Amino acid sequence: MRAFAYQKPLRAVNFICHAPEARAVSLVGDFNGWDPAALPMKQMPDRSWLLTVELKHGHHRYAFLVDGVLTLDPHAQGITRNEKGERVCLIPVS
Amino acid sequence: MRKSGNSRTATKTRPAPGRSGSSAGRIHPVVIYPIRPARDYADLQALYQLVRYLDADKRRYARPLTVLDRKTHYALRGDKEYLDFRRLVVSRSSEVLDVWAVDTCQMWYAGLGAAFERGAEHDVYWLIPGDFNYGTKMGHQVLGRLHDLPEIVRELNQDLCIGEITADYTNSKQLIDTYGTFALLYNWFPDEAREIRQYTERPRSEFFAVRHDFLGKALCQRWYPYEQTMVMLLQAVRGHRGISRFSVGNISDLPEGKESLAAAMQQVERTERVLKSVWREYHQGDPDWIERYRQLVGTSTQVRYTAISILRNLLEE
Numbered sequence: 363m364r365a366f367a368y369q370k371p372l373r374a375v376n377f378i379c380h381a382p383e384a385r386a387v388s389l390v391g392d393f394n395g396w397d398p399a400a401l402p403m404k405q406m407p408d409r410s411w412l413l414t415v416e417l418k419h420g421h422h423r424y425a426f427l428v429d430g431v432l433t434l435d436p437h438a439q440g441i442t443r444n445e446k447g448e449r450v451c452l453i454p455v456s
Numbered sequence: 457m458r459k460s461g462n463s464r465t466a467t468k469t470r471p472a473p474g475r476s477g478s479s480a481g482r483i484h485p486v487v488i489y490p491i492r493p494a495r496d497y498a499d500l501q502a503l504y505q506l507v508r509y510l511d512a513d514k515r516r517y518a519r520p521l522t523v524l525d526r527k528t529h530y531a532l533r534g535d536k537e538y539l540d541f542r543r544l545v546v547s548r549s550s551e552v553l554d555v556w557a558v559d560t561c562q563m564w565y566a567g568l569g570a571a572f573e574r575g576a577e578h579d580v581y582w583l584i585p586g587d588f589n590y591g592t593k594m595g596h597q598v599l600g601r602l603h604d605l606p607e608i609v610r611e612l613n614q615d616l617c618i619g620e621i622t623a624d625y626t627n628s629k630q631l632i633d634t635y636g637t638f639a640l641l642y643n644w645f646p647d648e649a650r651e652i653r654q655y656t657e658r659p660r661s662e663f664f665a666v667r668h669d670f671l672g673k674a675l676c677q678r679w680y681p682y683e684q685t686m687v688m689l690l691q692a693v694r695g696h697r698g699i700s701r702f703s704v705g706n707i708s709d710l711p712e713g714k715e716s717l718a719a720a721m722q723q724v725e726r727t728e729r730v731l732k733s734v735w736r737e738y739h740q741g742d743p744d745w746i747e748r749y750r751q752l753v754g755t756s757t758q759v760r761y762t763a764i765s766i767l768r769n770l771l772e773e
Contacts, residue, residue, distance in 0.1 A: 401501060415669060420611055421604065421607060421608050421612060422609075422612050423612065438702055439702060439703050440604075440608070440701055440702035441654070441655055441656075441700065441701045441702070442608075442612060442614065442698070442699070442700035442702065443698070443699075446457075452608065452700060454601075454604050454607075454614075
């Protein structure tokens with residue numbers, strides 16, 4: 363589990379990306395500066411990709427990078443744009 | 457792709473204490489009291505439980521405002537339950553703004569305008585419609601999520617956050633938006649319609665939060681009595697404003713979950729009227745605007761007829 367915001371309270375959040383044919387998937391967001399290398403996801407036996415991260419309380423923008431392509435989470439609770447104007451997802455953490 | 461597991465996002469039933477301070481601006485809750493309240497006060501009781509909580513958190517929230525139509529008041533002036541509820545619940549947890557309004561849109565305008573005049577640069581305004589089934593189990597969950605709307609505006613520096621109701625494709629409002637609202641939007645404002653659809657399938661949502669300076673512009677530019685959210689979305693897209701959409705859950709303001717065909721027709725017709733007015737305002741300085749307008753009116757009429765035919769089939773089945 364990776365802690366990406368060092369202010370408490372932190373909450374563990376599971377991110378799951380269903381991309382069975384992908385070679386590499388990573389999680390990018392405000393919480394890691396949209397760094398493609400910071401949060402690689404791990405492929406599970408069912409071939410979906412999983413990562414648990416600890417996020418601070420509040421609203422975070424995120425997306426998946428599937429083989430380098432910015433991909434929205436179809437189950438995201440919200441949609442917005444990041445600083446580059448790309449459509450990304452929203453997640454509330456409390 | 458999904459987030460899951462026990463540790464996934466916790467649903468808040470109340471805004472968490474002590475996040476952003478007053479330096480980040482305050483949130484102004486504006487509650488629209490139902491024009492025709494139900495006989496049973498369970499939904500309003502649930503809503504005002506939240507309002508009481510907001511009123512108690514003076515560091516983060518301005519005094520909530522309840523907009524109440526005078527026609528509602530006079531229709532119920534002999535009703536002890538209403539009078540008691542107004543005196544003991546509504547007035548204690550919020551300031552009541554009594555207005556004469558022809559519809560809820562005018563109540564929004566009056567309420568948001570009054571709140572705006574008390575607000576300041578970094579403040580956020582949060583519209584809360586009062587006529588939803590908040591007393592249900594799902595309604596409680598929705599009440600627990602609504603505060604996310606102003607918090608998203610504030611934390612992520614957005615101008616407008618639309619709260620979207622989760623509804624399946626057979627929901628009346630969804631059908632009206634698919635075959636009426638969006639069809640007409642694509643006719644009059646195709647580029648803006650595409651952009652709006654990237655955020656939301658419900659451009660007429662009654663749940664939203666808006667930042668101070670954008671609300672100021674929207675209030676001053678708003679000459680149209682209907683479809684306030686859609687007009688604000690158009691203004692936001694054209695002004696390259698920060699827009700977010702957040703799902704608030706499955707909730708309904710329809711007594712039996714279904715709209716009548718007459719109500720659907722009225723909604724489609726007024727959407728068209730608003731779009732015509734907005735288009736004229738944006739384009740009346742163009743040299744060939746009358747010819748373009750006539751062409752658009754022709755196609756808009758076809759779109760409206762088609763929408764009403766489809767809705768007739770779907771809503772009267």
